[in-house]
Amino acid sequence: MNRLIAVAANTFRETVRERVLYNLVFFAILMTLSGLLLGELSIRQDEKIIKDIGLAAMDIFGTLIAIFIGVGLVSKEIERRSLYPLLAKPLNRDELFLGKFVGLGFTLLVNLGTMALGLYLTLLLTGRRPEPRLLEAIYPIYLGLLLVTSLALLFSTLTSSTLAAVCTLALVVTGRFSDVIRNMKEVAPGAPTWLTEALYYGLPNFRNFDFKDSVAYGDPVPLGVLGFVTLYALAYIGLVLGLGLKVFRSRDF
């Protein structure tokens, strides 16, 4: 356990040094602050626009961070051959793999926290009350980002970082179209039900983590729903990490 934490801490230190991280966080905060200006142009919709932009920035830039840093975690170690001395140490592959996941997960938590702070500050600057209810949208976004990280890590063990980024991005985009997949029969009546069902349940459903709209309108998100979203995320992340571990263990370095 201590070794896993050590890897996680090292991964956190390593990822916060990435230049791409700062660029993305900078743009996320810039986008959130742009809500100040855009809200002015919107006729009585400034608060909603600030919330929409802030939450979307967390989702979009968080996903980009998870993908572009996540795909490099293992593949770059392999490409740079820095993995070999690590594996020579008293550290098993599971600890290394899971430590990387936990480390990036913590980085994402810190980034999301920073972006959330930016959103709350923007709301304060416009004289709005910072609502704790926004966390009901931010928490599922974080779960979604952890799922993206696990997918990026899985692909990172299988292929080069570029291809891993493409595969992860493709899966994330597909997962956002889950409602289209479910209703595929409407546009393609010939599609076999088993196929649409398999795709719907098999692919990660990123729609499950989207409560931005409800929260921006002030609708409460029931605890039961958040509970099942958490269960879904944990189960899917567990499966992906399990698969990733199996691949990572079986790879011959």
Add this chain to the structure above:
Amino acid sequence: MKLRLYLVLALLPAVPLAQHRLDSLTGGFRAQEEVLYLWSGKQVRRLFPGFEALAADIYWLRTVQYFGGQHIFERGKRFDLLYPLIDITTTLDKRLEIAYHYGAIFLSEPPPMGAGNPQQGIAVLERGTKALPTVWRLSQDLGFFYFLYLHDAHKAADILDEASHIPGAPFWFRTLAADLLAKGGDRETSRRMWKQMYDQAEEGVIKSNAFIRLQILDALDQADRLTAMVQEFERRAGRRPRSLGELGALGVEPASRRDPAGLAFDYDSEKGQVTVSKESPLWRTDFQPRRTP
């Protein structure tokens, strides 16, 4: 090396100079050619999975900018893209109440204030009341618009009567509906509706438009009062006054011979009729207020 630096520095004043010349040749504001590549809200919705609300915000901002740009700067004042923009916005976010409310006003108001298409404005409000059945303000707008723009008092009364059952709806919906049915829609009913819209509107173009409408109604009332004074003058003097100035004998102040915009009322001494001058700034193209039968 220094020569290069001087050359580059010499280019510096060229930028504002060229811009100044361009502005003087083409005008200070050049409205960009507005293009809408996607006309279906459903298509646009497919492009933003998970970010529909953000896309709706962007489209709403574009709608407001498009309307403002055409309204203020364009001489032709074409509003061709207004309805599709509002349609896309409300398809992306069915709960964006402001888009139904202001979108309907933008569409319904006669030019140059708006697009002059109340049918489309009402279509937007009908979609809004279906999407947000508990929002009484949209039902109120729908009722008002049927009366004010399509002059359909019966339909307006039905809508307001139905809207009176929405929780939180103002108590006067029912009385207004009854008045509409009883009187078929008179100037006083119009005044109540415009006053309501004036009170509810934010500061800006919509509020000032409602204010102008109220001023027109005031002017029409004042013209009727002056016509009655002319008849009174005729009854007493046995002839019609040659000008409205003669009404001073009946205690009519000079200020009340002018409409709220400050222009003198027109007086037809042959018919004894006082009307709001066609030159009055209150009038705008296509505006035809209903008169009491």
